[in-house]
Amino acid sequence: MHSLDPFIFSSSVKSFWRTRERQADMQRQRGQTDQGSRSAVTGGRQMDGFSETISRLLMDAKIDENDIFQRVSVELPGYFRPTKEWDIVVVVDGNLIAAVELKSQVGPSFGNNFNNRTEEALGTAMDIWTAYREGAFCTSPAPWLGYLLLLEDCPESRRPVAVREPHFPVFPEFRHASYSKRYELFCRKLVRERQYNSACFIIADRKRADSAQNYREPAKDLSATQFISQLLGHVKGTSGIK
Template sequence: MGALEVLVSDILCEAGLKKLDVRTRTALELPGYFRATKKWDLIVVSNGTLVLAMEFKSQAGKSIGNNVNNRAEEAVGSAKDIWTAFREGRFGESPAPFLGYLFLLEDRDNVKTPVANKEPYFDVDPEFRGVAQGKGKGISQYKGVSYSKRYELLCRRLVLERLYTSACFLMATNSPRTKITQPASDLTFRRFVAALRGHVVTFLGSRRE
């Protein structure tokens, strides 16, 4: 993830931000509402204005399934926390910052295999049910969707619900010749960067008015 952070930092500087204002290693704490502070992965504070805050998250290895729900709860909670702090004036009278979420998932067989849901009382969201695979006792049985699809849905819905300004979902193989894929056309790195640059241009333009 370090390489992606450096790449995004370079893009921000090319867009016109001062390198000194782009933070990726130290002084990354921002006020929260449900907690005192949260340490973000990349932030930009320019002349006392919070321009943006970003999360870079990754998941790899055989135990990916154990962390899917934790990642979702963390992403939603962090966004809710900072937006409430923004509403309460923790960042002054500045315009709304850009909130970005980038997720990198290891591309391996176990993340692309459907995983059934446990539904003892109520049906889960149809998007998580996958395709029907026959019936049992008159009730349709569903395969569920893969972990990669669950992460894709997470990223898409984080933006749909306006918790994050933009999100990016990438998959990469763990091999000497790493192959990176972008499963969803609405969550590509190109679109993510375009939204990021647009926000920076707007911010810099407002300062010149």
């Protein structure tokens, strides 16, 4: 496998910010500006650039384009709910090979959204692994699950956050941790607890959207290149591609 560009998601990050700006402008023109930054959120599709990049890399690795699903036919059965839509699904010869979840978090409201993101990711993982255990995917080998999160790099996401401990102490790594650090810990724990096979965590400053190096990776074990390398390695090995 050829070496990967260390800024493999540069164009995806640029697309992310440009899509948000375009959607916010369209909302304003229609006079439907939502409260706060929701005008750039309710339109959706901000993570399409990431989906397209990952799909292209899968095709470069000899995965048939018809086996890669994004935006349509991405529903997978769950155990606690009928189905869940993933951002990317790879199905080869009737076998579920991989599923990828793409998420983002932009300020100014980091607190409640952090809790929502963690609960959502954990619930999704539990749902699909339980469905797999119960035979929802027939004779498929264990699928590869990936979780990618983009966080806005800004003073609010880097600022230490206090915790309340009225009855019992929190784990020490959470004390004085910023939301950026909390997300890093969360992504790492998702992998260590085997909820997802790999996680990618990047932080991006919207002011650097047009730069070739428009995002940062706070942790090597959550880097984009490692994430993609593990995905491609699994898909090629499971699909029998040489």
